[in-house]
Amino acid sequence: MPVDELTFDPSDPAVTRNPHPIFARLRAEDPVHWSEPMSGWIVTGYDDIVDGLTDSDVFSAERLTNVSKHLPEAARAPAAEILRYLNSWMVFRDPPDHTRLRRHMAAVLNLPVFETLRPAVSELTTMLLDQLPDGDVIDLMPHFSILLPGMVVMQLMGVERDRLLEVKRWSDDMMLFIGSARGVPDKYERARRGAVSMATLFKDLIARRRADPGDDMLSQLIVSEVEGRQLDDDELVGCLMMVLNGGHETTANLINNSLLALAHNPDAFTYLRDHPEGMQVAVEEFLRFDSPILSIGRIVREDIEFGGKQFAPGERVFFMLLSANRDEEVFDNPHRLDVTRDPNPHMAFGKGPHFCLGTPLARIEGQIVLSEIVRRYSRIELAEPVEDIAWINSLVTRGPTRIPLRLVK
Numbered sequence: 001m002p003v004d005e006l007t008f009d010p011s012d013p014a015v016t017r018n019p020h021p022i023f024a025r026l027r028a029e030d031p032v033h034w035s036e037p038m039s040g041w042i043v044t045g046y047d048d049i050v051d052g053l054t055d056s057d058v059f060s061a062e063r064l065t066n067v068s069k070h071l072p073e074a075a076r077a078p079a080a081e082i083l084r085y086l087n088s089w090m091v092f093r094d095p096p097d098h099t100r101l102r103r104h105m106a107a108v109l110n111l112p113v114f115e116t117l118r119p120a121v122s123e124l125t126t127m128l129l130d131q132l133p134d135g136d137v138i139d140l141m142p143h144f145s146i147l148l149p150g151m152v153v154m155q156l157m158g159v160e161r162d163r164l165l166e167v168k169r170w171s172d173d174m175m176l177f178i179g180s181a182r183g184v185p186d187k188y189e190r191a192r193r194g195a196v197s198m199a200t201l202f203k204d205l206i207a208r209r210r211a212d213p214g215d216d217m218l219s220q221l222i223v224s225e226v227e228g229r230q231l232d233d234d235e236l237v238g239c240l241m242m243v244l245n246g247g248h249e250t251t252a253n254l255i256n257n258s259l260l261a262l263a264h265n266p267d268a269f270t271y272l273r274d275h276p277e278g279m280q281v282a283v284e285e286f287l288r289f290d291s292p293i294l295s296i297g298r299i300v301r302e303d304i305e306f307g308g309k310q311f312a313p314g315e316r317v318f319f320m321l322l323s324a325n326r327d328e329e330v331f332d333n334p335h336r337l338d339v340t341r342d343p344n345p346h347m348a349f350g351k352g353p354h355f356c357l358g359t360p361l362a363r364i365e366g367q368i369v370l371s372e373i374v375r376r377y378s379r380i381e382l383a384e385p386v387e388d389i390a391w392i393n394s395l396v397t398r399g400p401t402r403i404p405l406r407l408v409k
């Protein structure tokens with residue numbers, strides 16, 4: 001794609017599908033760039049992104065304050081009901097609240113807990129792949145990619161599997177509040193209804209676990225204590241909503257983006273069929289090559305010079321993970337998929353105090369799913385020209401909206 005003007009405009013579908021050419025130019029010509037269409041700074045170089053994400057004194061994660069400030073009058077009442085829970089999403093908080101919430105969550109989201117989910121991930125992968133509809137071409141998104149991570153995270157929280165579609169709809173509606181959805185006239189009311197429905201479900205679950213605790217994640221979260229204090233019910237609901245949201249679409253994008261990369265790189269597919277032990281290293285490359293999270297947003301706290309530019313308090317900054325992961329200063333041949341690349345210091349899970357708490361689970365899911373797919377099929381093909389597929393219109397998540405594949409046995 002020719003790049004005529006040095007600007008990053010995510011509302012252009014061609015840019016959303018393939019932002020790499022514009023990111024490469026920005027890294028070379030203007031690595032800390034003011035984007036008019038985004039009314040914010042775009043940071044594209046690996047080292048600058050590490051500096052920004054590790055400096056929470058200068059760059060605040062409290063993005064909700066900005067959202068609230070710009071709400072239309074009619075949205076204020078529904079917003080208050082949603083913010084009641086979003087306020088305890090640690091991903092939107094700075095210290096000391098972030099530190100406190102993260103200590104509670106780290107006690108229940110950790111490698112030993114995630115390892116207990118391994119058998120369920122394998123069983124669900126097999127079940128969902130066995131149930132794929134017959135046909136020459138299958139869109140894996142509704143039949144597999146979105147279902148598997150949703151079911152796994154629901155199992156982690158102790159919600160029945162058959163409520164997945166309902167819960168997913170509420171979660172999507174809630175995201176209308178945070179995301180950049182345009183042209184959805186009743187988006188605040190829908191977001192409010194989604195939040196209230198989900199809160200009702202989680203409050204019921206919390207009450208049941210309080211009455212009859214087990215060794216599950218929620219029972220442990222309820223009794224976890226930091227500085228002599230337990231989480232209250234609204235905080236517990238907020239934490240569960242965040243896990244559901246954070247562990248769901250991201251992992252679906254990891255699956256979809258990896259499958260697209262494999263469809264475009266049949267040699268890598270064959271290599272992994274012949275070397276199943278290479279999957280752990282390969283998943284890191286899929287995470288680097290087309291990261292499930294496009295950017296991390298922060299708010300400038302104080303007047304500061306950053307990358308030769310003057311930042312003012314209140315300005316928005318987008319740290320482009322996708323670009324960091326293709327930085328030629330850090331990765332040899334960054335635009336080449338190399339499933340044996342090791343070491344691979346990609347930043348798909350972020351950096352600094354907010355580094356993803358679900359990393360081990362995402363890795364387990366990616367490794368199990370892709371291993372099973374390369375074991376079952378001799379190759380996979382994208383059944384439509386890539387230009388005909390729309391990419392998710394978001395500054396946060398990155399992936400195709402559908403993934404029509406030909407799975408060849």
Ligand code: HEM
Binds near residue numbers: 091348355
């Ligand atoms: C491939 C899948 C995933 C990717 C690419 C991903 C990526 C990220 C990134 C980039 C952040 C940092 C956000 C920031 O700095 O503002 C983050 C935070 C977080 N992620 Fe993930 N994530 C994935 C899966 C998961 C899963 C499966 C879970 C839970 C089961 C999870 C839970 C969290 C939580 C709780 C945080 C907040 C950490 C904090 O604010 O301190 N993530 N994730």
